[in-house]
Amino acid sequence: MEIVHIRSKDQTAYFEIIPSVGGMLSQLNWDGNVIKIPFADRYNLGENPYHPSALLAPWVNRIRNGNYSFEGRNYQLPINEPKLGNAIHGLLARKPFECHTEDQKATLTYKYPVDEKAYPFPFEMQLGYEFVENNVFQMQFEAKNTGTNNMPFACGWHPYFTLPEGKLADWTITFNSESKCISDSQMIPLREEPYNASMGVDLGKETLDNVFRLQKMPQHITQLMSKKTGASLFLEQSSLDFPFLVVFAPEGENCIAIEPMTANTDAFNTGDGIKVLAPGELFRLNVKIWYRKAEKTDL
Numbered sequence: 001m002e003i004v005h006i007r008s009k010d011q012t013a014y015f016e017i018i019p020s021v022g023g024m025l026s027q028l029n030w031d032g033n034v035i036k037i038p039f040a041d042r043y044n045l046g047e048n049p050y051h052p053s054a055l056l057a058p059w060v061n062r063i064r065n066g067n068y069s070f071e072g073r074n075y076q077l078p079i080n081e082p083k084l085g086n087a088i089h090g091l092l093a094r095k096p097f098e099c100h101t102e103d104q105k106a107t108l109t110y111k112y113p114v115d116e117k118a119y120p121f122p123f124e125m126q127l128g129y130e131f132v133e134n135n136v137f138q139m140q141f142e143a144k145n146t147g148t149n150n151m152p153f154a155c156g157w158h159p160y161f162t163l164p165e166g167k168l169a170d171w172t173i174t175f176n177s178e179s180k181c182i183s184d185s186q187m188i189p190l191r192e193e194p195y196n197a198s199m200g201v202d203l204g205k206e207t208l209d210n211v212f213r214l215q216k217m218p219q220h221i222t223q224l225m226s227k228k229t230g231a232s233l234f235l236e237q238s239s240l241d242f243p244f245l246v247v248f249a250p251e252g253e254n255c256i257a258i259e260p261m262t263a264n265t266d267a268f269n270t271g272d273g274i275k276v277l278a279p280g281e282l283f284r285l286n287v288k289i290w291y292r293k294a295e296k297t298d299l
Contacts, residue, residue: 001045004099004106008131015129015137021045023097023108023127024053025159028137030291032164034233036255046094050250054093056156057125057143058112061211061246061265062086064188066118068268070152075118084186089158091116092125105130111146121151123277132288140286145277153275154263156246157287160255161233165294166226168254169204173197175222175245177212181264188266200225203256208247211265214239222258229294235260241285243273260287 003026007014016027024045028035037045037052045052066077066087077087097108108127114120128140145151163171175197181189189211201208214220220239225232237245237260246259262285263273277283 002099004101006101006104006106006129006131008135009104010135013131013135013137015131017099017106017108017129018045019097019099019108022053022055022093022095023099023110024055025129025139026053028289030135031293034161034163034289034291036160036162036253038160038250038253038255050160051089051093051158052160054089054158055125055127055141056090056154056158056259056261057092057141058119058121058123058151058153058155059087059090059268060154060156060244060261060263062088062187063268064186064266068152070268071150077116077118086186086188091119093158097127121145121149122147123151123153128286134290137289138286139289140284142282142284143277144282145279148279150279151277152268153277153283154261154267154273155283155285156244156259156261156263158246158257158259160250160253160257161224161235162255163224163226163231163233165229165231168249168256170226170228171203171224171256172200172227173203173208173222173224173247173256173258174200175212175247176215176217176220176239177245178215179213181211181213183210183265189264202227203249208249208256210247211261212245212247213264214243214245216240216243224256224258226294230292231294232292234290234292236288238285242287 081088179192180195242260244261
């Protein structure tokens with residue numbers, strides 16, 4: 001299994017990606033690795049049901065019963081979440097990507113060959129991973145409709161983060177949300193209720209596993225912080241392009257998923273955030289991540 005290793009210009013930071021497993025980000029290191037692969041001792045990367053660092057496209061999260069309609073036609077996707085009866089996490093999460101590297105950047109490409117008859121829309125997906133100014137890590141997502149018909153599309157990313165210091169119970173997470181989705185028995189949003197996390201959520205007191213609708217701003221920042229040391233991880237997204245955030249802490253693992261999404265769960269049916277790309281249309285957006293070291297060391 002090829003692992004691509006990229007160092008920053010000043011050699012103080014690095015990241016690693018695995019092109020053959022969906023182009024996944026497996027390490028991101030400034031003062032310790034902040035990427036976690038949950039239950040890595042239990043599952044191999046290509047079969048891990050927690051989908052670590054997975055690209056979610058051309059849909060995000062779940063499609064109820066794997067069934068959707070688009071422009072007058074109905075489609076039935078394979079059910080790959082049998083316990084809940086849904087199609088989950090798109091088609092590219094574990095596909096082999098082609099990789100090209102230069103300087104502090106890696107570019108990965110996958111051309112969807114229309115091998116799933118219930119998604120008959122050819123497209124090309126490109127991921128760009130690089131260090132930009134001040135060793136900020138940037139991930140760019142680019143999709144192009146290469147077919148002759150309109151295509152429904154959504155995009156998301158499923159990384160799990162950890163802090164080098166302390167445990168999940170010692171951390172808080174802060175983001176600017178308008179509401180959170182309350183899900184039904186299939187983990188499909190049933191309703192929304194007001195929820196504002198701008199003052200911080202204590203992860204030692206509250207367990208999160210929700211889709212959140214964000215306040216609209218060009219530069220939305222989520223902060224994961226250690227209450228004991230002040231060490232912080234920051235994830236920046238445009239909540240105009242990525243208006244949703246999934247936050248999920250798997251039980252028994254010292255990490256939390258912070259997942260930017262262009263659309264809500266089951267958007268192929270509800271239309272909530274779905275994009276319709278015309279033939280030849282390009283869709284591009286990015287996420288930035290940086291880390292601030294601990295201000296004190298008394299754990």
